[in-house]
Amino acid sequence: MKYLVTGAAGFIGMNVCKRLLEAGHNVVGLDNLNTYYMPELKQHRLGQLLPYANFRFVKIDLADRDGMAQLFAKEQFQRVIHLAAQAGVRYSLEAPFDYVDSNLVGMMTILEGCRQNKVEHLVYASSSSVYGMNAKIPFSESDTVDYPVSLYAATKKANELMAHSYSHLYNIPTTGLRFFTVYGPGGRPDMAPWLFTEAILNDKPIKVFNHGKMMRDFTYIDDIVEGVLRIQNVLPQAQQSQGTTAPYAIYNIGNNQPIQLSEFIEAIETACGKTAEKIYMDMQPGDVPKTYADTAQLENAVGYKPATTIQEGMLKFVEWYKDFQKEL
Numbered sequence: 017m018k019y020l021v022t023g024a025a026g027f028i029g030m031n032v033c034k035r036l037l038e039a040g041h042n043v044v045g046l047d048n049l050n051t052y053y054m055p056e057l058k059q060h061r062l063g064q065l066l067p068y069a070n071f072r073f074v075k076i077d078l079a080d081r082d083g084m085a086q087l088f089a090k091e092q093f094q095r096v097i098h099l100a101a102q103a104g105v106r107y108s109l110e111a112p113f114d115y116v117d118s119n120l121v122g123m124m125t126i127l128e129g130c131r132q133n134k135v136e137h138l139v140y141a142s143s144s145s146v147y148g149m150n151a152k153i154p155f156s157e158s159d160t161v162d163y164p165v166s167l168y169a170a171t172k173k174a175n176e177l178m179a180h181s182y183s184h185l186y187n188i189p190t191t192g193l194r195f196f197t198v199y200g201p202g203g204r205p206d207m208a209p210w211l212f213t214e215a216i217l218n219d220k221p222i223k224v225f226n227h228g229k230m231m232r233d234f235t236y237i238d239d240i241v242e243g244v245l246r247i248q249n250v251l252p253q254a255q256q257s258q259g260t261t262a263p264y265a266i267y268n269i270g271n272n273q274p275i276q277l278s279e280f281i282e283a284i285e286t287a288c289g290k291t292a293e294k295i296y297m298d299m300q301p302g303d304v305p306k307t308y309a310d311t312a313q314l315e316n317a318v319g320y321k322p323a324t325t326i327q328e329g330m331l332k333f334v335e336w337y338k339d340f341q342k343e344l
């Protein structure tokens with residue numbers, strides 16, 4: 017099978033590419049290698065993909081309309097796994113137009129590519145952030161998600177709406193995956209697992225937002241990749257889909273087991289073998305107090321749900337982090 021995976025130098029994209037390559041598929045990995053975070057990490061990830069003979073890397077910006085159209089026309093992908101995006105809730109307050117270019121225009125070039133070239137299935141990354149301040153737990157795909165509390169979340173919700181219109185108009189099977197805080201080896205430097213590990217190992221204080229009264233459904237990278245690979249084999253069918261007649265589906269992928277920020281910090285302290293100095297802070301704008309995935313729909317569709325504990329996952333992350341620091 018021939019795949020386009022966008023965000024191939026990114027955290028989730030690289031891991032998805034690797035699994036597809038190991039299974040013998042042909043993969044074109046796309047990324048613009050932007051400098052939102054350390055370029056060395058993106059190169060390090062790409063370095064794990066380039067040795068595969070069935071992998072090709074294309075450096076292009078999603079917002080390059082002509083370049084994207086040419087790529088789709090030339091390559092004739094069977095499936096597309098769209099993971100490139102301007103990620104991060106907090107940065108969307110600083111650089112809003114980066115989110116418009118990568119997440120809105122970028123989604124449009126992907127949808128048009130799928131439409132013009134009859135792609136069999138488009139799987140794309142949405143986010144748990146679409147749930148905003150949702151009070152009902154666990155968060156279910158059928159909950160109303162009309163009130164985003166960050167521009168990042170608004171672009172992810174917009175992606176779902178855009179996908180639905182293309183599924184409806186052009187009968188393109190699309191599946192959106194609402195990822196819940198993904199972490200693990202090779203993870204992102206702008207996220208808490210990295211920031212806390214870095215601070216604790218260097219005897220620096222950590223900022224504990226909302227005075228530690230936050231809950232997150234942390235999901236280990238291998239569990240996310242397993243979910244993505246299983247779901248891309250399940251083509252949503254018109255008539256059977258969730259509340260629409262279009263071949264369109266949305267799934268949560270989360271651990272279904274939210275943990276307190278304090279338990280998360282303890283897991284990092286144990287993995288690092290050190291105790292953190294904590295500075296308690298107020299809630300940050302755009303952040304949400306709790307995320308908690310209802311994974312029943314995912315289980316029904318693919319017979320699988322993430323299960324790695326934060327203790328196991330953080331041990332693996334900290335081990336990887338120490339090795340990576342030696343490489344820099």
Ligand SMILES: NC(=O)c1ccc[n+]([C@@H]2O[C@H](COP(=O)([O-])OP(=O)(O)OC[C@H]3O[C@@H](n4cnc5c(N)ncnc54)[C@H](O)[C@@H]3O)[C@@H](O)[C@H]2O)c1
Binds near residue numbers: 076098102195
């Ligand atoms: N990591 C998480 O916890 C999490 C949670 C919810 C949703 N998501 C979503 O999952 C997807 C993957 O996230 P990630 O953690 O791997 O992020 P990441 O930042 O590590 O990867 C995204 C990649 O996309 C590339 N990219 C960004 N804009 C681009 C553009 N305009 N053109 C081409 N390439 C571009 C970046 O260079 C990067 O390598 C994203 O869509 C993100 O919004 C991630």
